[in-house]
Amino acid sequence: MSIVVTGATGQLGRHVVEQLLEKVPAEQITAVVRNAEKGADFAARGVKIALADYNAPASFDGLFAAGDKVLLISGNEFDKGRVAQHKVVIDAAKAAGVALLAYTSAPGSLTAALADDHRGTEESLLGSGVPYALLRNGWYHENYTENLAPVLEHSAVVAAAGEGRVSSASRADYAAAAVAVLTGEGHENQTYELGGDSAWSFTEYAAELSRQTGKEIGYNAVTPETLTGILAGAGLPEQFAQILAGVDASIEKGELVVSTGDLSRLAGRPTTPFSEAIAAALKG
Numbered sequence: 001m002s003i004v005v006t007g008a009t010g011q012l013g014r015h016v017v018e019q020l021l022e023k024v025p026a027e028q029i030t031a032v033v034r035n036a037e038k039g040a041d042f043a044a045r046g047v048k049i050a051l052a053d054y055n056a057p058a059s060f061d062g063l064f065a066a067g068d069k070v071l072l073i074s075g076n077e078f079d080k081g082r083v084a085q086h087k088v089v090i091d092a093a094k095a096a097g098v099a100l101l102a103y104t105s106a107p108g109s110l111t112a113a114l115a116d117d118h119r120g121t122e123e124s125l126l127g128s129g130v131p132y133a134l135l136r137n138g139w140y141h142e143n144y145t146e147n148l149a150p151v152l153e154h155s156a157v158v159a160a161a162g163e164g165r166v167s168s169a170s171r172a173d174y175a176a177a178a179v180a181v182l183t184g185e186g187h188e189n190q191t192y193e194l195g196g197d198s199a200w201s202f203t204e205y206a207a208e209l210s211r212q213t214g215k216e217i218g219y220n221a222v223t224p225e226t227l228t229g230i231l232a233g234a235g236l237p238e239q240f241a242q243i244l245a246g247v248d249a250s251i252e253k254g255e256l257v258v259s260t261g262d263l264s265r266l267a268g269r270p271t272t273p274f275s276e277a278i279a280a281a282l283k284g
Contacts, residue, residue, distance in 0.1 A: 001028070001065075001067040001068060001069070001099070002028055002029065002030045002048070002065065002068050002069075003020060003024065003028055003029050003030070003068070003069050003070075003071075003182050003183070004029075004030040004032060004050070004063070004064060004068050004069070004070045004071070005017055005020070005029070005030070005031055005032060005070075005071045005073070006032040006052075006054075006070070006071065006072050006073050006089060007032070007073035007074075007075070008031030008032055008033055008039065008042070008073075009031070009033050009035070009038040009039050009042075010073060010076075011142070011171060012073055012104065012171050012174065012175060013031075013073050015171050015172050015174075015175035016071060016073075016175045016178050016179060016182075017029060017031055017042055017047065018175075019172075019175050019176060019179045020179055020182065020183070021045065021047070023179060023183050024183060025046075026045050026046030026047050027046055027047075027048065029042075029047045029048065030047070030048040030049075030050050030063075030068075031047050031048070031049055031050070032050045032051075032052050032063065033049060033050070033051060033052075034051070034052070034053050036049060036051055050063050054075050054077075054080075054085035054086070054088055054089065055077075055080060055085065057088045057091075057092075060088055060089060060091075060092035061092065062096075063092060063096075064092055064093050064095075064096035064098050065096055065098075066096060066097040066098070066099075067097070067098070067099050068093075068096065068098045068099060069098065069099055069100045069101075069102070069182050070089070070093050070098050070100065070101045070102070071102045071103075071104070071178055071182055072086060072089045072090070072093075072101060072102065072103045072104070073104050074086065074103070074104050074105070074117070074118065074121070078117075078239065078240060078243065082117040082120075082121070083117050083120035083121050083124065086103070086117075086121040086124065086125075087121075087124050089101075090121075090124055090125050090128050090130060091128070093128075093130050094128045094129065094130050098130060098131075099131060099188075100131050100132070100133060100181075100182075100187065100188055101125065101130045101131070101132050101133075102132070102133040102134075102135055102178060102181050102182060102187070103121060103122070103125055103132065103133070103134055103135065104135050104137050104174070104178070105118040105121065105122055105134050105135060105136045105137065106118040106136055106137065107136050107137075107138050107193055107194075107195065107255070107256065107258050108136055108191075108193060109193075109254075109255045109256075109257075109258070110247075110250055110255045110256065111250060111253075111255060112243070112246040112247045112249065112250040112255070113242070113243050113246050114243050114244075114246065114247055118136075122134060131188040131189060132188070132189060133181050133187045133188070133189075133190050133191075133192070134190070134191040134192065135174070135177060135178055135181065135192055135194060136191065136192060136193050136194055136258075137174045137194050138166075138167050138168060138169065138193075138194055138195035138196065138256055138258045138263075139166050139167070139168040139195075139247075139256050140168060140169070140170065140171055140174070141168045141169065141170045141171075141196075141272065141274055141277035141278075142170065142171055142277070143168070144168070144205070144278075145277045145278055145280070145281035146281070148209075148278075148281055148282070150234070151209065151217065152209075152213065152215070152217075155215055155216060155217050155218070156206075156217065156218055156219070156220045157202055157205055157206040157209065157217065157218070157219045157220065158220045158222060158227065158230060159202045159219070159220075159221065159222070159227065159248050159251075160221070160222050160223055160224040160226070160227040160245055160248035160249060160252070161202055161221070161248040161249075161251035161252045162221055162251075162252035163201055163202075163203065163252070164201065164202075164248075164250075164251035164252035164253065164254060164256070165199035165200060165201050165251070165254065165256075165257050166199055166200060166201075166251055166256045166257070167195030167196045167197075167198070167199040167256060167257050167258045167259065168195070168196050168200070168256075168274060169194070169195060169196035169197075169263055169271040169272060170271070170272040170277055172272065173196070173263060173264075173267055173271045173272055174194060174263070176266070176267035176268070176269075177192065177194055177262070177263055177266035177267050180266040180267065180268065181266065192260075192262040192263075192266065193258050193260045193262055194258060194260075194262050194263040194266075195256070195257070195258025195259070195260070195262075195263055196258075196263065196271040196272075196274070197261070197263075197264050197270055197271045198273070198274075199257045199259075200274055202219045202221070203219045205219070205274070206218055206219040208274070208275055208278055209278065212275075212278060212279060212282055213282065224245040224246065224248060224249050225245070227241075227244070227245040227248060228241045228242050228245040229241075231244060231245070
C-alpha cells in the first residue's frame with residue numbers, strides 16, 4: 001500500500017510530502033510529478049517518483065494499486081478544464097481499487113466562480129463510487145504574504161472585500177490535515193470544512209502590517225471591477241483576475257469564514273496565526 005500524492009512538487013504538495021516523511025517510511029510514499037528533476041530531492045530521500053500529467057490520461061495507467069490512499073491536489077491550469085483533468089485521476093483510482101481518494105476542494109459556502117471546478121470534481125468523485133474524503137480547504141495565508149511587495153510599496157492593502165472576514169491558515173496547516181486523513185483511519189466518505197481558528201478583516205490585516213513594519217498602511221476597499229483592472233494591469237490574465245475579484249466579493253458576503261474547527265482538530269494543534277505568517281514573510 002502506497003500513499004500517493006499528485007502535484008507533489010507544488011506549493012501545497014511539498015508540505016504534504018515533507019510531513020508524510022515524518023509519519024511513514026519514505027518507501028510508502030509515491031510523489032506524482034510532471035518533472036522528475038523537481039522531485040529529485042524527494043527521490044534522494046527514498047520517496048518513489050511517478051511521472052504523470054493531468055493532461056495525459058495514459059500517464060496514469062497502472063500508477064495506482066489496490067489499497068492505495070491517494071491525495072488529488074487540485075490543478076491550477078484554469079484554462080485547461082480542471083474537472084476533466086481531475087477526472088483522469090479519479091478514473092485511474094477507480095480502476096485500481098484504491099482505498100481512499102482525498103481531494104483538495106473549496107469551502108462549501110463559497111459561491112465564487114473559483115468553486116465551480118471544485119464542485120464539478122466533487123460530483124465526479126462522489127459519482128465514481130471511490131471511497132472519498134473531501135478536504136474543503138479555505139483560503140491560504142500565503143495568498144497574501146507571498147505578495148507583500150506591492151502592498152509595502154504603496155502602503156495600501158487593496159481588496160474588494162468590504163468588511164468581510166477570512167478564516168485563512170497556512171499551507172502547512174492544510175497539509176497537516178491532509179496527512180492526518182492519509183495516515184489515519186475512519187475518513188472514508190467524509191467531508192471536512194477547513195479554515196483557520198480565527199477570522200480577520202482587511203482593516204485588521206492593514207493594521208497588523210502597520211504594527212509590524214512601523215509604516216502607516218491603510219486598507220483601500222475597491223469594487224470588484226476596479227480590482228480586476230488593477231490585477232490585469234499587473235499582468236494577471238483577465239480571466240484569473242476576474243476569478244480573484246469574485247473571491248473578494250464572496251469574502252464580503254462572509255463565504256470564507258469557516259468556523260467548524262475541523263482544521264485544527266485534524267492537524268492536532270491550533271492553526272498558524274495570520275500575524276505569525278506575516279512576520280515570517282517580512283523576515284523573508
